[in-house]
Amino acid sequence: MGKVSMAVDFAGIKLKNPINTAAGTFGQGWQFMNFMDVSELGAITTKGCAAEPWPGNPKPRMTEVPGGMMNSVGLQNPGVRAFAEESGPYLADLTDKGTAVICQVAGHSVEEYVAALELFDELCPWAAAFEINVSCPNISAGGAAMGSTPEGAAEVMRACRPVTKKPLLVKMAPVRLPEIARALEAEGADGLTVINSIPGMAIDVHTRRSKISRPTGGLSGPLLHPIAVRMVWEVCQAVDIPVCGVGGVMTGEDAAEFILAGATSVAVGMASFVDPAASVRILHELEEWAESQGVSSINELIGAFEC
Amino acid sequence: MGKVSMAVDFAGIKLKNPINTAAGTFGQGWQFMNFMDVSELGAITTKGCAAEPWPGNPKPRMTEVPGGMMNSVGLQNPGVRAFAEESGPYLADLTDKGTAVICQVAGHSVEEYVAALELFDELCPWAAAFEINVSCPNISAGGAAMGSTPEGAAEVMRACRPVTKKPLLVKMAPVRLPEIARALEAEGADGLTVINSIPGMAIDVHTRRSKISRPTGGLSGPLLHPIAVRMVWEVCQAVDIPVCGVGGVMTGEDAAEFILAGATSVAVGMASFVDPAASVRILHELEEWAESQGVSSINELIGAFEC
């Protein structure tokens, strides 16, 4: 541990450092056990999960694109009950070790979001917070279909807010961010996770078909990074609630850009596929950078971008 | 020349082939004279130009990002009069050689767009069409500030439509595309150019300042490509007027993706900086691909993506 205090308060959750993991790219945490000490991280966010199991989309679900990848997993998940049973013990233990566990909530409709959140609140007492995913680009109902207008996103938040006393975060789609962020803040969101993957398209020009099973998929990886930094900056100027920056973080400097743009925490996504221990490496690099900036706490660097 | 007919009708302009150049990346055409035979192209689009000269933004105006670049030129231009005088003879000659010249129109307000378009219509009789830029991310008034809502974009189009009898195209910002495209079609746009660069941000984490002179800039290059293909596909489904696909085209296959997604023409941007003859190379590669598809005309491939 260096001399800089890395602890941050994110949406009422005390994190020992700002590094989090992006939902859907870190499984339920235990998949990384053999590669790193997961409990070094400030938080992990688990794969989006609904009240009932979802099968996800047909194969192929992934294709590489220059500078990133495109997926159409479609929120395959075992349902909250199975999730809590299978991963609960590991995640409760992780919580005990001081790493906040944020559980992501999926749904096809307002009712489904509420149902999932009710189950989560009941079955996952160890959870530090819940993150509502109104931004998945790979499902036909719910996700981005609901979260891409201020009205749609607010409606989900309004229904979910009374369900739990725990902090509620919202994973945002990469569209109309300042407006939607303000609407979510007004409905009582405690924090915002910015951004979910940007919808893209990759056509095999020989077969004239999509390289994945749906016409479009969600893009991840370095190609998103400058776009995501801009979006985080815009959201941080629009609202007072804290933001977790996500998108193409491969290095500590990438994470530092989010911090400077105003993010209180930063989630590592696709990088964990390339290098399973990327998140801890990025944490250490971020800490080194903070030291190089001559501050005593990382908090001094949040939003320290000078226009 | 191969066996496939490459001619297309784009917004009432007869193009000998679908390859166009993206505004601001091809100067006024003559800059490429020593590198290639510009008259091989179906069309060129000239740098955005306003009624009066604009100085553009302070330095630095550009930074590289992984998989692309980010600029904040800010539509520096000499004004339509100087443009017509300096580049008119070359562009008139290019028109005679069968390459359509599309002149891009810039403005800070509805009045300025109209003023610029009036001058263009008068001073550039050789122009095949005019493209209204309501999507520049690097200026504080006009550009994307006007074109990012259906109302704003429609207002500009409504004012410009009566000014010229020539085809009017609109260069679109990468936001709310289907809605805005429908609004533009309703106001009489003849074609749409999709997309302008996506706003991004690149922070020097040591100085904590932007790597360019403004906090945000416009991203170009391969990193945009899968996003742009998706946006073109969405616009093509939303409107009946033809679309020119732009964003990260480096190869004939990249261009082919736009064609399959429904674009009638394809513009080459940043690739021309990397390889000044990229546009003709891409034309030849596109032609080879069309041949490989066993069609007699490229028109058979427009929108031939199979879901």
Added chain:
Amino acid sequence: MHDVTVVSNEPIADGVYALVINAPKLAQTIKPGQFVNIAVPGNAMSLLRIPLSYASADAEAGTVEIWYAVVGDGTERLSQMKPGAKTDLLGPGGNGWTIPEGCRRALLVAGGIGVPPVLCLARELAARGIPYTVSIGAASKGCLVGEDEFEAAGAPVISVATDDGSYGYHGFCTAAAEQVLELEGGEFDYVAACGPEPMMAKVAAAAAKAGVPCEVSLERMMSCGFGACSTCAVETTSGMKGACMCGPVFNAEEVVW
């Protein structure tokens, strides 16, 4: 994560290379049917690892041999790695073959670049003294791999087929397998197949008809290779299962083709 060094990397057929890497721990632990997920440097725009089965492991020499087809940018870059080049890989990943208890005789079917995991299995069967017969296929003679190695492992290769008839039987390797299963299915306790998915589906159907347990090794686009991303899902009769953790080898009866 294993740091590995290329020992050799040579073409063994048209568009197919054999890569030998130095990876002592891996060589001791990897089991037939498992895979590695290898980083291939050289293109900053291409970030993900490449999942590859292995053809043989030499625990004493500390080496693992992989056979791969050059099909795109990643495998093209892999083919350019010279002896001495260093990289890293994740593995062993997934579950390998499960030879049934008391198996008397096995039928192996391998198509194209599906040969390597089947070859590992053959060697394992040979080591356990279980006889087996093999049917292999390839698009053409030029890209056929494994014939000599299966011979050397001790199998009476019952048939070699090529799609274009340039060598062996003109047609698919499934034909021979289907025939064997129909005529003498009762002699087999285990069928194992790897190759193009339609081929495995055919073999699975024939095995089911003959009442012989069958395993298949499936390929999916993988992002992580260790259970974190769900991009590798296989539809099974008991729901979606990840190819990287529950597979790549699946009980064929379980697979929804």
Added chain:
Amino acid sequence: MHDVTVVSNEPIADGVYALVINAPKLAQTIKPGQFVNIAVPGNAMSLLRIPLSYASADAEAGTVEIWYAVVGDGTERLSQMKPGAKTDLLGPGGNGWTIPEGCRRALLVAGGIGVPPVLCLARELAARGIPYTVSIGAASKGCLVGEDEFEAAGAPVISVATDDGSYGYHGFCTAAAEQVLELEGGEFDYVAACGPEPMMAKVAAAAAKAGVPCEVSLERMMSCGFGACSTCAVETTSGMKGACMCGPVFNAEEVVW
């Protein structure tokens, strides 16, 4: 566009390399102060070319010598190019120095990696028999370049300065130039400077005060290098001008600092 081959590529000071390339046509046509825009392979995520001045051209040998500082990923990759490596470049680009008609004596000021274009100019002056004096600077002794070459070109090097005082005068090379201009400005008909922008601004101011015509070579972030993108604009008294076409050498009076 010129296809070029690396002849040699060796460090000549701390973090500074000399690259010699085989480029016969370029060697015949490039003029002092002009630049090339070179493609540096090896990182698919980094697409743009790198603009570089040249230090000398040998029309007979068909080679061009470039001095560059390793400051980031692109120049780092360039430093790894081995003799025999091939790439391509655009050039010659821009306008070079304009030695005034009837020039009796010139004052040259070069800071850091601003030395190469000034060195070219020195050789041109020497060839035309015009005497000149030179003031060069660097951050420290270790990264100083050009001293020997200026000597060899025939200049009485009036001063060498280092920011850290590790060699020569402790301070900026502008100090000597300012002094010369103040004391004996009347003897000069031409001042030429290349280096960090604040340094050039100082020299320009001193030259203006002494009434001596001054040219400066400016750097801008360039995307194309041939007038197509407007990213390289320099603010001048007569509006924005592209560094790649109207520069990189500008009349100092014209530049808005």
